[in-house]
Amino acid sequence: MTFKSAVITFPGSNCDRDAVTYLEDLTAGPVYKIWHEESTLPNVDLVILPGGFSFGDYLRSGAMASKSQIIKDVVKHAESGKYLMGICNGFQILTEIGLLQGALLQNNGLKFLGKNCFIKKRNTNTFNKSIDDGKILEIPVAHNEGNFYCNEDTLKDLLDNE
Amino acid sequence: MRLKILIRLKSQILEPQGKTIEQSLVNLGFKDLTNIRQGKLIELDVPDNLETEEKNKLIESACKKLLVNEIIEEYEVLG
Numbered sequence: 001m002t003f004k005s006a007v008i009t010f011p012g013s014n015c016d017r018d019a020v021t022y023l024e025d026l027t028a029g030p031v032y033k034i035w036h037e038e039s040t041l042p043n044v045d046l047v048i049l050p051g052g053f054s055f056g057d058y059l060r061s062g063a064m065a066s067k068s069q070i071i072k073d074v075v076k077h078a079e080s081g082k083y084l085m086g087i088c089n090g091f092q093i094l095t096e097i098g099l100l101q102g103a104l105l106q107n108n109g110l111k112f113l114g115k116n117c118f119i120k121k122r123n124t125n126t127f128n129k130s131i132d133d134g135k136i137l138e139i140p141v142a143h144n145e146g147n148f149y150c151n152e153d154t155l156k157d158l159l160d161n162e
Numbered sequence: 163m164r165l166k167i168l169i170r171l172k173s174q175i176l177e178p179q180g181k182t183i184e185q186s187l188v189n190l191g192f193k194d195l196t197n198i199r200q201g202k203l204i205e206l207d208v209p210d211n212l213e214t215e216e217k218n219k220l221i222e223s224a225c226k227k228l229l230v231n232e233i234i235e236e237y238e239v240l241g
Contacts, residue, residue, distance in 0.1 A: 067227070105176075106178055108176060149175065
């Protein structure tokens with residue numbers, strides 16, 4: 001069985017080609033490059049929404065991208081239980097769609113944060129199962145709106161679901 | 163008819179741009195201007211022939227679908 005994947009590009013996306021290159025290297029199956037105006041998503045196992053500044057971050061980061069033509073099929077894909085990953089602006093788009101809870105605010109202190117973060121996995125899932133428990137990963141972040149916000153009920157949901 | 167929609171972050175959410183503006187104003191000597199918060203103003207035309215109720219529905223729908231993220235923002239139609 002081959003693993004099929006798709007990467008969606010919006011105007012202002014970046015690192016979408018990196019995602020495609022990685023998927024081509026790591027998986028044997030086809031990697032579809034999808035423009036946001038396309039109306040149908042091929043039948044794939046994984047969809048990636050890449051980072052960047054979709055639609056110039058106008059209105060709110062990810063707001064316009066979340067209303068793109070292709071998103072209806074992205075929602076169907078997610079609802080069928082298949083894998084969906086949002087990186088950076090892709091994560092913001094997922095919150096704007098409503099597939100993820102909460103929203104992202106401008107960073108406190110108005111700083112654009114570009115730095116390395118050190119993270120460790122706290123649970124095991126499909127995306128991180130090959131990473132050893134306890135291993136510290138050095139992951140770069142670069143964002144202006146990375147301040148996650150949600151109400152208390154949502155926070156409780158998220159913590160309970162951990 | 164031209165309408166204005168004022169969108170702001172909910173009052174319980176820290177609004178860092180307003181804080182920064184406030185600090186600059188203090189530096190300029192405006193010590194009496196406090197609690198500054200910055201929002202967004204959207205101006206748009208709605209058809210003149212719409213009844214008030216239709217107009218309100220149209221605006222509400224546009225706000226909920228795109229213009230406003232009600233998790234963090236609230237809006238007010240200024241007329």
